[in-house]
Amino acid sequence: MLALASALTTTAGGYLLVLAIILPVIGILLSLVIGGRHAERIALALMPVGFGIALAIAIEIWRTGKPLVYILGGWTPPLGIALRADGFSAVMLVTAALVVPAAGYFARANFQTPQGQFEARAPLAFWTLLQALWAALNIVFLGGDLFNLYVALELLTFAAVPLVCLDGRPETLIAALRYLLFALFGSVFYLLGVALLYGTYGTLDIVLLSARVRAEPAVYVAAGLMTAGLLAKTALFPLHLWLPPAHANAPAPASAVLSALVVKGSFFLIVRLWFDVLPALTIEAATSILATLGAAAILFGSILALRQERLKLLIAYSTVAQIGYLFLMFPLATGGHPWSADAWNGGVLQVLSHAFAKAAMFLAAGLVAESLGHDRISDLRGLGRAMPMTVFAFGLGGLSLMGLPPSGGFAAKWLLVKASVESGQWLWAVVMLAGGLLAGGYVYRVLAPALANGSTPLETRKSTSRSREAIALALAFVAVLLGLAPAGFFTFLQIGRSAAMAGLQ
Amino acid sequence: MSTIADVFTVVAICTGSFFFMAGTVGLLRFPDALTRLHALTKADNLGLGLIVLGLLPQADGMLGALKLIAVWALVQLAGATVAQLIAHALLRKRPPT
Amino acid sequence: MTVLQALDIGLAALVLAVAGWTIVAREAFAAVVGYVAYGLLLSLVWVRLFAVDVALTEAAIGSGVTGVLLISAAARLRKTEAPATDERLGAPLRLLAGTVCAVVAAALAAVVLLMPDPGSTLAPEAAQHLAETGLGNPITAVLISYRAFDTMLEKVVLILAVIGVWSLAPDRYWGGAPGPQRVARHEGALAFLAQLLAPLGIVVGVHIFWVGADEPGGAFQGGAILAAMWMIVMMARLVEAPSISALWLRLTLVAGPVVFLAIGVLGFAVASGFLTYPTGFAKPLILFIEAFMTLSIAATLPMLVMGPPSRPPRP
């Protein structure tokens, strides 16, 4: 929590937060009006600018060591709305600014407007919705007002759902409709919690709320409702049913963004809620429930991933499992103990490394499906010789999922295991180790046939472009490099967090 | 004067409500769609007309009275059109099995 | 118990009864018709809560436009109902679901009863700054000034919904028009209604947008009425649904958020930052934004109701 006064005034550089949001919004509006193949050009042209803005925000926070704040319309909360960026926000902004453009440049081959046609359905929808996803994520990361975040969540849903069924096959339509129903359930519950908080405290500003919240019945009910709603959107076991078909059936670049970023958007809000809005409400029972569900997700998701016959479904179930790890941070990082900061850093690092690793794996799987015409795991024999770069990218991503050194996944899980041992909560450590073994199992299931030599060379339908393979590989490298994050990176992550919460006495 | 107006209002609204009630009973009790439609439109138009008539003396000013009459006219228009459409749809569907 | 209280209790009972009907009704069509009635009853509840702006929105959008959408969907889905009933959950699961829902409802009821009265409020703050916006209707002030960012983003949500709905068209229909094919036969009565109602409705819609600055009403309510008028003349086949590639349609759809965003960004230069209005110019700027938003809503709602394009573009 920031000092109250400084959280309610615009800081130098605060305008960057506005730019980060309105840039993709301008892109959406322009793309729809000008239309045709210009939608693609506008989206791709704005991406480097958006990356620059995200980087500038991170540098500004690093330089000043303080969060950035912008008061919208000049109306100070509680009446108005504030945008705020702390270290965590900045890191997420930069992650989105890397993964979205990667998916965008990768998707140029999938979503080109055909020659001789001014405008086509799938390209226009894809390029506008991709920008919309980015805008929505940036608002989620920067929003300082719970109702504004509700609008952001809806924006995210409306951008994500149509991406799932862009190719119009029946199974994608079913997946999209299920996704939409789960997401709507999630946002309406979130909104109900927002109503109760407003009714009790007369503000929805995160910083003002955190100063006013006390442990009382309305707050417990609100916290329960909002968490349940956000869990449905994050697809935590047992509310994960919508995720595998949606993520596995979407076009590869869309899957990459959905798995890497969209589920993290609602997770980000759960972290905001429990660590920033409701620190007065550290309930051991609640954090244990979250972690138990997380543990179940790790085991259940991994075992189902082991049994899938299609590569993209395997990766989607692995997302279910990897989301589980995120929730282990709740019992470990609350309470301001000596190990809390480690656990929090571990959780955030898991968010980041999974984002890059999973984006790389979905893009790699997309390349495999395009060049083979299928993604049946049993028929991948000899793939390593045909598409070495793609298989390498998949393998590096898998390294991070398993938590093997040196990788971001290893550093994240190491921090979490360390915290669970120090806090005496051994159970979580055991689950994490088991999850790592299972992840090794499902990654091996893909790599073993891919690296084996087939009796006949694998027939590819079309050759893959080197640059698209390079995009997947670059993302996988980032996931690995996160394992070498220096101590300064973790100091940066803690900017804007209260000393008490961070466990720094 | 105002007492007479009030009595008029009460009587008109009660009569109007009675027609609404009769229309509703018709809707529930009549055997097929066309007769039900008949009961509804006839009774509701009359019922609403009487209620609006009863409220006119209570309206504050000319504008208020005009608005009440506009409400009545709009409902008449919509009711008549919808009744026509439903009847058309029914005729097209015939013979019912 | 006063008469008003008795009426309140009667209204609440009626709302719940109709709501229950929409859940238990055997046929989807009947349930949807119940839902439209439910929406109108709910508008009365909003009037009783002294929220006339919300009552207007609920009647126009929550009940009216949503009703048209759901009724036409229910009519088209009649044949699919019988197979779906085979998938009903078993009794134990339904019992479990019922228990969970009852617990949620009971917890909420308890919170409602425990909530302090008078409760927390931002009404004094909203009133205090109302003069700076030049408006008389505090709700319009919240929507276009205090929380302008929400409203602008919500316009973007509407545009995404349109893109999402359009993206569900088969490829060959892209660039075509939504809605059913034009048929030779005219529904005389409907055409008559549309001819009579549309001019009137347009006047009422513009009026409601205009008075929204000071009295109940505003861009949402006025725009919804204009949208209804456009839908009725399209339903009566007096005008054709536009091609989704028509430049004027695209421009109308984005006009609201574009003007909102442009004036917001202008605030960096001429006022004290994003979405701020220069002193003394707040009211005209707010009305300017609202005018374009009304236009955009009037175009967006019918596009959402009509669904994806359903015929190939004309050469």
Place this chain on the structure above:
Amino acid sequence: MSTAILAGLTGAALIGLGLYGLITHPHPLRKILAFNLLGSGVFLIFGIIARKGAAAGFAADPVPQAMVITGIVVAFSATALAVALLLRLVQETGRTTLRPDAPAKPPDAGADA
């Protein structure tokens, strides 16, 4: 009992009803309908909070009222998107089931539009 409390209890009951319909109805259109019921219950909760916040000469706090207006419009857009998805699904398959195992089509490359 005040109007506000009564409306709040009605809202709570509507939320329960809507949630029940959303979970138990197999037909997606009925789920969409139940979602709208659930949403209107949530808006009523906002409504009583607004009414209890009557102050400064306003009969109700304008801030929650503005949020409800935003919410109604968003709920309508969501309904429109869901209905469009459902109608397309029925057009393609003739059925409305949401079971993931329903259409038995061979998996294909699927990545391209």
